Amino acid sequence: MTVSRSGPGGEEPRVPAPASGSRTASLVAPSRMRSAQRLVHSLLASREVAIVAVILAVVVTATAMNQTFLFSAQGWRDLLLTPSLLMVLAVGSAIVIITRNVDLSVGSVLAITAYMTGRLFIDLPGIPIAAVVVIGVAAGAGLGLINGLLVAFGKVPALVVTLGTMYIYRGIVLTWAGSDRINASDMPGEFLRLGTLQIGSIPLLTLVAVAVLLGAAYYLSSCRGGRQMYAIGSNPEAAVLYGLPVTRRVISAFIASGALAGLAGVMYAARYGTVSAGAGTAWELQAIGAAVIGGVAIFGGSGTVWGAAFGAVLLMTINRTLPIMGVPDFWQRAVVGALIIAAIVLDRWLAARQRRRLEQVREAPE
């Protein structure tokens, strides 16, 4: 530890140590680890690394049973492409959950923007693809704003608000689309090609998801607003006393989640080519599940979007692996459920252990 006593604060009076000799009796001495050591230590202990290890184990197992799972153009592409939509949704869900809220409406928002994408191409022939993407993201952000306003000003728990808007938004797309569906032939070929386009063997949609992940991770870890979101989720009352802009941050979190669901809707249209009113049904639960598996605490304040994204990859990869292993359909779903419960139990256990350790460190004599 190097304590800088120079600089502007150098001349300040130092507090005389109290008369008692055990000045540091209840204090926690700073860690003496060097930064490289600290990095290795925290990486090894991190949830994200553990999830990646599990993903690798699953991929290795599946490949051992069927070479084409990894070593074929199709297998490689599916491995990267399948999780990309859920990754985008999971990143949005993680942002909301970190502020101690939840967004159940993302599946319905995805359906609205996916259907809207198709309608835009049908009703406005020749509309630029970029404009469709922007409109889709903006529409999602608008729907997220409604969620955020209701939560922040209505003082209604997010679970209730977004459960309501989940049905309302789904109702809108059901009314709008009816039994109608968007088909691949309704959309321009160049748009649909984006869904399968690969840049240097990496699918474009995967690159989009990774870009979203990088942006969100940067904001949450290195910007004031992002850190405030963690603070709000960690202790909402203290955040108010601290004078943090709680309302604004909570609304922003919902806007982000809505905008990402909107983006995922456009991606959905490009990837699958057909959109019905039932698109994305129950995806919100998968997104929340992915975040939880990735170590985002359901009561807010901890976890990373990296974890949520890896959680999404793990969920989708397992979904594709289990049929290869010949696991019956029922058990495929049960495995996902078991994974979520295991993740929460693990979190509880780790949190309890962490708390015990921190308290022991505090009480340990010098």
Added chain:
Amino acid sequence: MEPRPAEPVLELDGVRKSFGSVTALSDGRLRVMPGSIHALVGENGAGKSTLIKVVSGLHPRDAGTFRFRGQDVHFTSTAEAKDAGIAVIYQEPTLFGDLSVTENIFMGRQPLRWGRRIDTQAMITEAERIFARLGVDLDPRRPAQGLSIADQQIIEIAKAISLDAHLLIMDEPTAALSGVEVQRLFAVARSLRQEGRGVVFISHRFDEVFELCDTITVMRDGAYVDTVDASRTSREELITMMVGREVSELYPKTPVEVGEEVLQVQQLTRAGIFSDISFTVRAGEIVGLAGLVGAGRSEIVRAVFGVDPYDEGAVTMHGRRVQPGRPQAAIRAGMALVPEDRRQQGLVVEASVGRNIAAAIRGQLTRFGLITAAAEHRAAAPWAQKLQVKTGALSMEALTMSGGNQQKVAIAKWLATDPSLLIIDEPTRGIDVGTKAEVHRLLSELAGQGMAILMISSELPEILGMADRVLVVSEGRITGEFSRAEASAEAVMDAATSRHEQLRREGAL
């Protein structure tokens, strides 16, 4: 020390704050000079906390002058007050447990690098610099979770220092600290004074007030009483100023022949909460449990009633041991507890009055496992009548009733169990004056009928007027016992604030 500038850092005059019809603060006055430590003392409910919340921007004031560093200010949020340079350390530190110590200090004000990116290294260096200056050795990278209250307060102070706050307010910061930790806190406070900052220190411990503070402002019943120089006053004088009022005839307790012993509590101890509590309550007697908020009174009665566990000691009713940790056993032995927070613990406010009154005796009302509303009403009617519960019908929801009538319903519920001991926690909190008198008359009548009553109250006049015997609890111990004749406001207040000082004088701390 440099000569003090003449301009006060904080100036409050005639500050008023009401919540609905309740006036929490009628005349708040405070003048804090830079480079001084100013104590704010007063009984529970004297308005200290409300005054602080006005200063910190949590509550806007209704009227009065509020000048900070010579400027008239109107804070509408805690953020504004913070930006102006006011830091408040609350009794319970408010930290973000998941975040690191450093982030807790700099949240919202983190140093930035290019791209509005938080400069983590600069932040940690700055935190280490502040800790070094405070003379503490705290890992800036560890999460705030799991730190002791004392360390959490150090983080709050570090926050105030990093803000370069001109005014630091500490609301009972020493309540949960050990002797060494208190000394460390005082050293920090003195160094802040030396830097010319204003410090406001709220405490119930007079020895600390005299040890640390230059000036003392006394408050009572939401109003300013006086400001005195700490070197020219005494503990006795302060107590007189804090309690100085007449015990009115609002609190009639008719003298009753005191009967046999009903409740006996022997050396009840719960580690860290209370210890060595022994007392008795006799039939027809009202025993008042006095003390400051947080002294452990509610915890003691909860343990006696079996809601909370206890580690050592025994509770006996009519000479028979009551099984610990089982409220059902306590009820069977003849105890009844009307808790402090009626809305949360005493009543189901969404249910009907009849159902609430019958709730505690529900087991006796079942026919073939079913309870009918009619049966509930039959059982409830006599009690509602006896207590003059003002309600249109027993089917009315308790939610719609006034606080006083809710209290009566809560009492009626327990009287329906035919108890021989009634424990009542803060019987008249949040009740208007008229209903207060009714509740007091009711308690007096019940005692007259031979019921033993154990009453917790933070209102000194209520204790002095109602109780046949007063037990004073301070920091989890009984520090005084007075008969009705001996009990005076000064004596009770003295006992309620004494333990810590006594122990320190005896060299135990």
